[in-house]
Amino acid sequence: MSKHGGNTRAGGELRANLAVAVSLRSRREADAMERFFEAHHVLLSAGKMAETSVRRLCEHNEGPCGMAELIALRNGLAALAAR
Secondary structure (H helix, E strand, O other): OOOOOOOHHHHHHHHHHHHHHHHHHHHHHHHHHHHHHHHHHHHHHHOHHHHHHHHHHHHHOOOOOOHHHHHHHHHHHHHHHHO
16 A cells, blocks of 8 residues: 555555556557558659649549549549558
8 A cells, every 4th residue: 555545555546547557558559640641652652633633622522523523533542542
């Protein structure tokens, strides 16, 4: 027992569990960042207009305007699906 009436062993287990949770969260965040950068690279390789069209749709909920943007959106989404 600690001087505050708590169990020090339980406190140690809590700290260990917290460290594991933080480690898992950090790993998930790092994986998400890696997937984002990979997808961004794929979109850029499909062309700037494809990247812009996909991001505009996915991040701002703005649909394509005109046939050129629609084709660019299709090409960008196809590039992402193929990776």
